[in-house]
Amino acid sequence: MDDQNKNLILATVLSFAVIVAWTTLFPPEDLPIDPAVETAQTLEDPTLPSADPAAPVATTPTEAPEPAAEAPRVAIETGEFSGSISLQGGRIDDLALTNYRETIDEDAAVVRLLKPVGEPGAYFASFGWSATDGIEASAVPGPDTVWALESGDTLTPSTPVTLSWDNGAGQIFRTEIAVDDAFMFTFAQSVENATSTPISARPYGLLRRHGEPDDLKNFFILHEGMVRMTDGELEETGYDDITEYAIDPRERTQAERLDVTESGWIGYTDHYWMTTLIPEQGVPFRSTSKYFDSRDLYQAEAVMPIETIAPGQTTTVTTRLFAGAKEWEAIRSYENEGGVGGFLDSIDWGWFFFLTKPIFALLHYLNIMIGNMGWSILALTVILKIIVLPLAYKSYVSMAKMKELQPEMEKLKEKTGDDKQAMQQGMMKLYKDNNVNPAAGCLPILLQIPIFFSLYKVIFVTIELRHAPWIGWIKDLSAPDPSSLINLFGLLPFAAPEPGSILALIMIGILPILLGVSMWLQQKLNPAPTDPTQQMIFAWMPWVFMFMLGSFASGLVLYWIANNIITFTQQYAIMRSHGAKPDVFGNIKASLKKKASTADADKKEDK
Incomplete structure (x- = not known):
């Protein structure tokens, strides 16, 4: 289980690294232009306008044009x-x-x-x-x-x-x-x-x-x-x-x-x-x-x-x-009927155009059938999860097998003691004998990275999401959740912080909180890792993501919540079908007891 958790942490850190690196990697590279070469190409055909900027093309502005109004x-x-x-x-x-x-x-x-x-x-x-x-x-x-x-x-x-x-x-x-x-x-x-x-x-x-x-x-x-x-x-x-x-x-x-x-x-x-x-x-x-x-x-x-x-x-x-x-x-x-070649590319689909184009096309058709973009995002999430289900199934089966191997791994740890090399060799043999891939648990998370970025791009750049309402307080799926902790989500007569302000990043709305809770519950399918560093990372991860994604478009947060809920359901069902019995409530109680015991220990040390 420790290796599984390490791989999960690695995948999560990689996801965050990609988010940060996106700011520098995503913009398209400008193509170099050689004016001399272009001028020569232009002058080969005398019927074309001259590429010489000094040529009288009558398209330069006059010094004082009469106002057209x-x-x-x-x-x-x-x-x-x-x-x-x-x-x-x-x-x-x-x-x-x-x-x-x-x-x-x-x-x-x-x-x-x-x-x-x-x-x-x-x-x-x-x-x-x-x-x-x-x-x-x-x-x-x-x-x-x-x-x-x-x-x-x-x-x-x-x-x-x-x-x-x-x-x-x-x-x-x-x-x-x-x-x-x-x-x-x-x-x-x-x-x-x-x-x-x-x-x-x-x-x-x-x-x-x-x-x-x-x-x-x-x-x-x-x-x-x-x-x-x-x-x-x-x-x-x-x-x-x-x-x-x-x-x-x-x-x-x-x-x-x-x-x-x-x-x-x-x-x-x-x-x-x-x-x-x-x-x-x-x-x-x-x-x-x-x-x-x-x-x-x-x-x-x-x-x-x-x-x-x-x-x-x-x-x-x-x-x-x-x-x-x-x-x-x-x-x-x-483009299709008017003969304007490549006109659909005037919409900025980005580097993941091979994903963003079909994802938006599917979302668009779902919206035509359903009539509401928020419910269409939920339907899109279900369809995407069905598409990646075969890969997820293998991953969750592997996780269930690793859970079954947990007692043998504990025995191996006692046997090898501090000999890390022997421990590693023993674990590899154990995985091989039982046909378990310890990295399989990372695959669904890694697969979510391009899908997440593609949907982020779709929600941000397409006008069909602009001012598109969902339910209740969500009037614009392309904007962050407008509800806020500062006014108890509209119960108090205080205005929510202005979008983009520092306070708005802290006083998040209902959807980001639901996102954090859904990530936290998903973690509780497995016991907390024994390593204290891993415990701390896992404990903070849902709430860091909650605040980090709180200022994102509510449509994207809605997708992530639905994705977490479906993933939780799939993983729970598949693990149980293979003999593993996730004890969600037991893991929650155990984590609370650990926090309480840690707090008591800290108080004793202070005294």
């Missing part, structure tokens, strides 16, 4: 959005997600995703053209061009709107904007050439974000910043890293990363929200991430190939814009 606007009304489009630059710069609120309070403000220039945290999408041959730079629409509303008065899923701009030189530029019933806008940019000579121009879409988001988490388990897919390769770059890619800060005010791809997308992702430019798949385009230090401005661009418009002809290029919540169903639909 002052320009005429077109209303947006869908089941997901409310907002407006500014005719300055055709910007989508006013977008609220009507089905999401900032907090769980009924009167909380709705989430505003995009904001116009002039407001703190301005953030918008704009589409335009860059001049190349046969047309002046001033004769193409840019981010600050004021468009005219040609058709439509309100953008809805059934009524697109068309913006137009006549440059007075024989070309008319139009942008037809459509939106579906979820989060995808479609921009059809066209040029009508009414002159007798051909012209060339290239379309682009851009996202501009003034400064970092106010609610930036800066948490190791979550990626926030630029996200880009390039021919099947995902790239995630945080805001701090975007500013580090300047080739020569003395000569350039922006930092860039360039990629030329035929399939992909680029944008910015927050905890639960995202904006993404999606050019036509299968057509080469340049995706660029920039940072303008003088104005603290982040910019993502998708610049398409040069379009040559013959006299009397019209050319149209279509680009999509995702702007909204990172809902699994919607993003999966855009």
Whole structure:
């Protein structure tokens, strides 16, 4: 039994070590970018936009743009959005997600995703053209061009709107904007050439974000910043890293990363929200991430190939814009039915994606059937325990056999005395003769590590858990248990400590306490180890975990409680079926007597 306990302690210490090491091991490694190599690759195809940062792409901000809030606007009304489009630059710069609120309070403000220039945290999408041959730079629409509303008065899923701009030189530029019933806008940019000579121009879409988001988490388990897919390769770059890619800060005010791809997308992702430019798949385009230090401005661009418009002809290029919540169903639909390759990877599944993806898919379908995310987590726990039951069964059978060998191990200890080598050899022979694996007891615990991290990731990053209630006082499974010892769990008229405060880490809620009790009861399936150090570790372990996990999402704590209860039941039943009879109440009484005798001994020593 001592070896079994040592292995259990080793597994627990390893679990804690992994939790600590996670902060440094989990963030994805940034891919090195060689601008010279990328520039050479870009210039191989003359139809692609130049990768030279100095080339006139007409996508750099002007020094003093007119605030878009002052320009005429077109209303947006869908089941997901409310907002407006500014005719300055055709910007989508006013977008609220009507089905999401900032907090769980009924009167909380709705989430505003995009904001116009002039407001703190301005953030918008704009589409335009860059001049190349046969047309002046001033004769193409840019981010600050004021468009005219040609058709439509309100953008809805059934009524697109068309913006137009006549440059007075024989070309008319139009942008037809459509939106579906979820989060995808479609921009059809066209040029009508009414002159007798051909012209060339290239379309682009851009996202501009003034400064970092106010609610930036800066948490190791979550990626926030630029996200880009390039021919099947995902790239995630945080805001701090975007500013580090300047080739020569003395000569350039922006930092860039360039990629030329035929399939992909680029944008910015927050905890639960995202904006993404999606050019036509299968057509080469340049995706660029920039940072303008003088104005603290982040910019993502998708610049398409040069379009040559013959006299009397019209050319149209279509680009999509995702702007909204990172809902699994919607993003999966855009990937599978909309042809946006790898779009589901825009949700930050982490290194254990091979576990987090199927775990969330199963949780999502359970929630559809059950209708409550808390009960779905409990159902998921049961399913996961059934899946790992064969391994757990072998482990618990081995533990039962070791319990049967306990009398013989005690005799061996008396026989070998202080000869540790002889004791070790005798134990190995005893295990071999009885077909017992002393390390088998660690396997279920070790298996729980990746499952625990994967579920932690799922609960933390997926919007489906955000503000999801369970029962009673649990109104948000993605947040810690709001009940507290300080007000006797709501019985006293005192407010609970603010989440994140030092006091909140101590004044834990009901679920963390239940977690500690469930771990403590699970320990009592076996007698306490004889070694005093092991006794102390085992005695403190449940309560250390109780406080350590008290600030975790309540959905994760709920999973851990259910897992402990099921594990206790499985182990008890399997051990009894193999002759071992766990004396839970007897072990509890024995541990209490030991504590009482220890306390009496300490008092005598003090006297």
